[in-house]
Amino acid sequence: METTENVLHQHSENHGESWEGAASPFNISYGKLMMWYFLLSDAFTFAGFLIAYGALRFSSPSWPVPDFVFSTAPFGIHDAPLIFVTVMSFLLIISSVTMVRAVQEGHRENKKGVVFWMFLTIIGGAGFLGCQAWEWTNLIGKENMSVTTNPFGSHIDSGTYLDEKGNATGETFKAGASYLLHKSEEGGHDEGHAEGHHAMAKGDHPNAFVDNDGFIHKKFKLASGPAAGQVQMEEFGPKAFGALFFFITGFHGFHVLSGVAFLLIIMINVASGVYASRKNGYEMVEKIGLYWHFVDLVWVFVFLVFYLF
Amino acid sequence: MSHKTYEESKKAVVKGLFLLGAVTLVEVFISLFGKGHIIPGINDITWIAYPVGFIIAILSIYKAYFIIYEFMHMAYEVKGLALTVLLPTSLLIWALFAFFQEGTAWKARREFVKEKNAKTVEPLKGKQGYVEDTSLFRL
Numbered sequence: 001m002e003t004t005e006n007v008l009h010q011h012s013e014n015h016g017e018s019w020e021g022a023a024s025p026f027n028i029s030y031g032k033l034m035m036w037y038f039l040l041s042d043a044f045t046f047a048g049f050l051i052a053y054g055a056l057r058f059s060s061p062s063w064p065v066p067d068f069v070f071s072t073a074p075f076g077i078h079d080a081p082l083i084f085v086t087v088m089s090f091l092l093i094i095s096s097v098t099m100v101r102a103v104q105e106g107h108r109e110n111k112k113g114v115v116f117w118m119f120l121t122i123i124g125g126a127g128f129l130g131c132q133a134w135e136w137t138n139l140i141g142k143e144n145m146s147v148t149t150n151p152f153g154s155h156i157d158s159g160t161y162l163d164e165k166g167n168a169t170g171e172t173f174k175a176g177a178s179y180l181l182h183k184s185e186e187g188g189h190d191e192g193h194a195e196g197h198h199a200m201a202k203g204d205h206p207n208a209f210v211d212n213d214g215f216i217h218k219k220f221k222l223a224s225g226p227a228a229g230q231v232q233m234e235e236f237g238p239k240a241f242g243a244l245f246f247f248i249t250g251f252h253g254f255h256v257l258s259g260v261a262f263l264l265i266i267m268i269n270v271a272s273g274v275y276a277s278r279k280n281g282y283e284m285v286e287k288i289g290l291y292w293h294f295v296d297l298v299w300v301f302v303f304l305v306f307y308l309f
Numbered sequence: 310m311s312h313k314t315y316e317e318s319k320k321a322v323v324k325g326l327f328l329l330g331a332v333t334l335v336e337v338f339i340s341l342f343g344k345g346h347i348i349p350g351i352n353d354i355t356w357i358a359y360p361v362g363f364i365i366a367i368l369s370i371y372k373a374y375f376i377i378y379e380f381m382h383m384a385y386e387v388k389g390l391a392l393t394v395l396l397p398t399s400l401l402i403w404a405l406f407a408f409f410q411e412g413t414a415w416k417a418r419r420e421f422v423k424e425k426n427a428k429t430v431e432p433l434k435g436k437q438g439y440v441e442d443t444s445l446f447r448l
Contacts, residue, residue: 054408086334093326097322097380301373
């Protein structure tokens, strides 16, 4: 009995001196600290993806040029390199800023302000997702890119394209120039692209080869490089590009989607007064805020690696 | 922004918006410049990609710093917390160099195999089983 009393006595004596949950060494709540560490682990996942992209790009003799691949925008805009993704970046930046405002209003225990700024944040996030949906639809539906097929290639040497009779045309290209393999279309409904890609029968032609999937591989005569003078055809670009693009932007988009879902849940909770009764300065809003800023942070690097380099 | 008044922190937010927006625009401009969209033909200079890549990478890291320190309030947290989050990410610097080196090595290896495949070798006379081409051992 004595020992138990002793322990209890010591216990109460130590109270306040050693850390027993009274004051945290990092001066931060458990939830926020764990959010930081979750984000740290998530940063490593994204870094793994982006470094894999870099390693595969370095290992490839040619790589699709981003300002050629990402040059279309809604409303029939094309040949506008990087414009659409810049708009997407701005949407995320603005939604990040409105999130900061929501956290600030939370510190003032201003319920209406928190709901208002969180609502704007959700609009920004949803707008970003809408833009990404359009970008994916355009790449998959119109430009026929998939996880395993990459119709975006680039020339390693310079040369001249051939005409219907197999003679050289005036259409030349330089080493490093990009191209997109079009699909032979029966209907010929051609909106987005200036280059004509009308219906062509499958098989070998003097100016092109149409493969079984209908992709038109234009033929050209090389003017430089070790194979100068030979006639070759446009090949598919590096296969890894499609898989990397869809997995990395998809993984980021999934983060945005879950962020929007959590923002919505927390906004509804704020509106119904769940956090007001806790009187902790809307800490839940701070936590989702940390997550939301991280999503913006990751986009900074996805934007850098995929679109700017 | 715990050390600022409400009005001050509201102003800081607007400042942050314009800063991040401006840096992003500058990045896009420099990237397009390096690809030859601003001055046609500049992308024919092979080394131009290096300074352009370097500048946009630095600008992106600055944006990341701003988001972490101001928007995520890392500047106002205890130093120990900041270190436990930021130090592990410095491991990634190693990963960047190691894996880019690795990618370059894959490319060199593939080109080496291609070159070897294209070679025609005369059948050996006399000394059978003797490997003359020691460079094959590199595989």
